[in-house]
Amino acid sequence: MSERLLPTDPASIGGHRLLARLGAGGMGVVYLGRTEAGALAAVKVIQAEYADEPDFRARFRREVEAARRVTSPWAVPVTGADPEAAAPWLATAFVPGPSLEEAVTRHGPLPARSVRVLARMLAAALREVHAAGLVHRDVKPANVLLAVDGPRLIDFGIARAADETAITSTDLVVGTPGFLSPEQAEARGSAVGPPSDIFSLGCLLAYAASGRPPFGTGTADALLYRTVHDEPDLAGIEAEEDADDGGLPELLRRCLAKDPADRPTAGRFGTELLVEDAIPEGGQIDWLPEDVVRAIADRSSEMLALPDIEPTVAEASGDGERTSPSRRRLLVLASGAAVLLAGGGVAAWAALRDEDDPGSPAPRDHRWAVGVQADLSGAQRAVGEAQERGARLAIEQYNSRKDKPFELVLKTADDGGSAGRAPGAAKKLIQDTDVLAVLGPTNDETADAVLGAYDEALLPVLCISAGGLILTSQQYRSFLHCRPSDAAVALPISIYVLRQKGKLRSGLLQDRTARTYAQESASINAILMRKLGRPVYPRVIPADTEDVRPVVADMLRAGIGSFIYAGDARGGARVARALAAAGFDGPRLTPQAVIDPEFLKEAGKAAEGWLLTASFVDPTAVPAAAAFTAAFRKRYGAEPGHYAAEAYDTVNLVVQETVKATKGGRPPKRQALLGLLRNGHYKGITKDFSFKPTDGTFAGWGVFLYQVEGGRFRFLGAAPSQV
Template sequence: MTGPLLPSDPSSIGGHRLLGRLGAGGMGVVYLGRTESGGLVAVKVIQADFAADSDFRTRFRREVQAARRVSSPWAVAVTGADPEADEPWLATAFVPGPSLAEAVGRCGPLPVRSVRVLGRMLAEALREVHAQGLVHRDVKPGNVLLAVDGPRLIDFGISRSADDTVITSADVVVGTPGFLSPEQAQTAGGPPGPASDVFSLGCLLAYAATGRPPFGTGTADALLYRTVHDEPDLDGVGPGLLDVLRSCLAKDPARRPVPERLAAELVEDAPRGSVDWLPEEVVRLIADRSAELLALPDIEPTVAEPSDATGPTESARQEERPSRRRLLALTGGAVLLAAGAGTATWAALRGGGEDDRTAGPRPWAIGVQADLSGGSGAAGRAQEQGARLAVEQFNRRAGRPFELALRTADDGGVPARAAAGAKRMAADRDVLAVLGPTTDDTALAVLGSYDEALLPLLCVSAGGLNLAAQEYRSFLHCRPSDAAVSVPLAVYLAASGAAGPVGVLQDRTGEQYAWESAQITASMLRLYELPLYPRVVPAGTENLRPVVADMLRAGVGSFVYAGDPAGAARVAKELAATGFSKPRLAPQAVLDPVFTREAGAAADGWVVAASFTDPAALPAAKAFTTAFRERYGSPPGYYAAEAYDTANLVIGELVKAAKAKKGGRPSRQELVGLLRRSTHQGVTKRFSFKPEDGSFAGQGVFFHTVENGAFRFLGRAPAPPA
């Protein structure tokens, strides 16, 4: 997906006209560009600060040389580069499709035949890479893009020849933990060879087949250890694929198949250029991404067949509109649509379009998509109540410029229901912004739908880093990420002066959340030069006594648990049984009645970081708390005040837009821009965002503690020094 260019962005680079942003990171920006001949390219531009480093420039020059040497239909082609420019750049053919990571994350694991076809084509790409004397060294789902005519292996940034001098220190692991080989994980084991890429390909195919990495998730250290010592988790891999993956994932490089043999073992009947080997949902995702190109500036539809001067009627175009598979077969990956049908097809694929020319006044509405009836229903209902209170208060204002409605969608915390609810919400042309959903899983299920409709989505409670793994055009994150919420734990411990190493226990029952929390805590502790004693336990571990005993024997002077509230309760009881009363901390997931109920008195004294407040204990929220009690007959739950603030943020920007447009309502796209540039002082915190991606730019982490079996709000958590 593309985002708009920022005022600081150049209009062209190396003869490429820039059309939008494909992504941005710490090292630079990737733009969507257009060549003088009209072709689309991805232009990777490195920041001048990095280019000033001679070693970095040498690595970038090597990336260009490596990528240019690879010629394969399944590897992205280099179209231009200037590694000597003040800001070095590299242009490659643009692939208008999702990454394998996104496709599996959104659509689920691929069937066996799809994985075999994918494996064959990627094995052929690696055969060409290795034939040029190169080793890719970062074969992972994020580095495989799915196009209409097959996958593309991208990012040769750390590829190198067998005789290259390694431009990294001896103890640096190059690659992505969880998708690298044992020889890469063992930095003293010598440089990885071509067999290393085969191992990584095996990890990638296992992920495609099961939806999870074969060595699990967790801290980098834990992943590296399991890669070297543990057998891969291949449960759920179907017949016809299991033996192939086992051979690819052999610990001994000599026992792995070479790409030529692997490609031969994975032969499937999938004609080149066909998408029939992919599930319908993935094909639809590829089609939607391809169709988005029609909305980019100055990309004019190419006439694929002649039409008469008048052209078909709109009803005729509706009848002739092809299926996504047919559309892709006709376009051949270049998104070539007949001029007469291009706009109609784009509108059908995109959905949720605005048309301010509709006669007569239309109601203004904001939506709340939340879990109102499932396992996270308490948080979802609190958000709906907070947003509704804000809307009702606005509608009682004298002289208000419009009446505001609230629309709700109960997804029950189920991703499939969430996706259907998002489509219904997006199809309601009167809904101008949506708050929600409640959980990470449901948020990931709906981000694409809201983005297609350019409908602002403001997440109040979902907080995983995976929400920011891709740049969305209409997303606003109204809270710090889960990782950011864990940062103050290390700040607190650095100020506490506790003796001994900090024990950090990652419970894999907490899945991605536990990994993020443990990883950022460990990183911050190292930044503060505090000694660390990390441990990881498998998911579902009931008896935590041995690991707690081991950590106490190591002399830990404080304890951080990253996992779920039930696991935290077990840890709390084990620590209490030994009389351990030194600092005990946990991230937000533990702030749950399950923890205090199951831990009992052992929970007292624990400190928990969270992205939400207790409005009943917050002086600035006194008026809100009073109004909430009057409206609902009970005190506000967690996230009610945050949703109230978020709704008022939206209302404030709608009022400004109405004044600027003399009573006219803004389009959804206009509202996205207004919201991303806005600031709002709510009763809980100050809201602000990074305009380029909608990520939260304010401070909003709070500490709670447990006293007499109940959580007590302590206030704002300490921030790291600037």
């Protein structure tokens, strides 16, 4: 579906008059454009600020080159591009139909014959991709658009030459979990060739036929594991009555073979496997269900009916007569009138005028806001409440300043730590035009559920406690990560072990109870120690394993000299007790998920001596945070909890950049503030805050050590960053 252009959008790009937005996210926007000849195109435009990055521009240049090398009626052709422009762009022929993912979601699985025809045409597209020496590497339902005359394969953003190894190195998983091959799941690098696309095509076809991915849903970690080890779920996909070759299920099983050598080539689809579904020369292909065809027709009518949009607002003519306002201006005026009719009155009209005149001074009594989206009522409410309190203290201290250009308030949105409730909480803050920036959400699941919405609104969102790599799986424009990722926080564990004398191997236990968190924490340590020549004895235990003694005993028999646990607090307590009972007193290390009162309670004396890494400080043990700690105790009558000081710092970062750019008592717009924050630097009481301008990830170190002593977590200071 399309959305109307924003006032900040350009009127034209590369000879295309822009009509609407087709989508936004990551590092750019896709527009619906119309050439002077009247042809429609999907115009992908990269944000200019990211185009300054040489690596990103090189990646986009490769995408353009890859797409141009593929000539197939079932792959969307490139109609124009300028990867060297200030804002690089790529135009492809516009396909008005829905994606396969959208069609299946809205209308259900496709009939078997439709899936077989889909298979033949997409295989033909992949045959051309592979003939051009490329591997698509992201064949999935969202990258297939449906048209009445056949599907179109799109998005060559991560396509690579089959013999290219520069970006297909070991340990880098590229693709979409659930629709990638075992060789991609295991990051086999140069082993990811054309057969990988055939496996992904099998996943896509199984989804089209059943309405579900063949390896289920869930975390990336679970999907990667099932892809490598489990058989695909093809239940409910039945062979056609007239099929004497096993039909669709047999075709899918051949595509989904674990061994790449056992999969058919793209060329075999047309010459051997699907001959009976030959595509007629010319004419119409009757291959889709009626409801999907109707959806394509409706979408086509909607798109083709869009008018041109004038590039500017018309000005008064020299004789005093005024020309007609542009359609975009009429939309703005109409929305303003609607506000007035709804009872907005003079205040609403004034607000509309303020938007039209960003240079006008703000009312003296106007109070802008910083938002906090957090878990204030769920399982992680202690962390959410600590962040809310730290942020509120920073706001109150700012408001006590005599030189402040305006007052600030704190506005909270409780999502209960639930991904289901998170979008509603985000919407509340996004729609409040007084909110300049948002702190939160508390955990990975809620953050992943709302980062796209914040990105659309260009509302800066500063994550303080969420840390999974899923947050960087897409490149958001509005995202700022105010802490190192979970993988980076776990990294000093290997550094600590590698500094120890002797070459005894380390035991590394990944507890699947902690799902993706455990996988990321374990993988980074396994990779580092393997690269530096230190032997590792890795073990993985199923989720919710109660009796860990057998696996601990096995690891001790292997002669380990140190023990690394990747999991949660409860599982860590079980392991601590098992190690203590076995008399193991070597280094025992774990990342920050175990820094929880439950670990101390459940492990008891067995917790003593454990070393832990974290992305937060104990402000009561940091001299630079003494004033904050005293103020916090006075304000709340309690010690600051985890992330309270980090939230305090983050608000002060927002205040610093906002005040710096305030003019006439009016702070910068959200988008302008976002740029200031990404390029800013703030020396806080917890760490130095700076970000990579390209993706908003944390650019500093900010990892700390704790050790259990006397039944409590004692803060030791900064963790080592070099071996």
